[in-house]
């Protein structure tokens with residue numbers, strides 16, 4: 001793991017649900033299937049697993 005990768009603060013927390021009713025990480029909004037895998041369900045993984053934050057967190061400053 002490189003120093004630029006930071007773990008997402010959503011790891012270890014309970015899942016949240018997006019507008020379409022899917023479980024997502026409460027911080028980075030990545031989907032349950034992305035973080036936990038397709039063969040798992042929220043009932044056997046009630047907490048968000050540890051994962052790294054997406055690198056695209058740095059949003060360029062917008063003018064206006």
Ligand SMILES: [Zn+2]
Nearest residue numbers: 008010025028
């Ligand atoms: Zn996350």
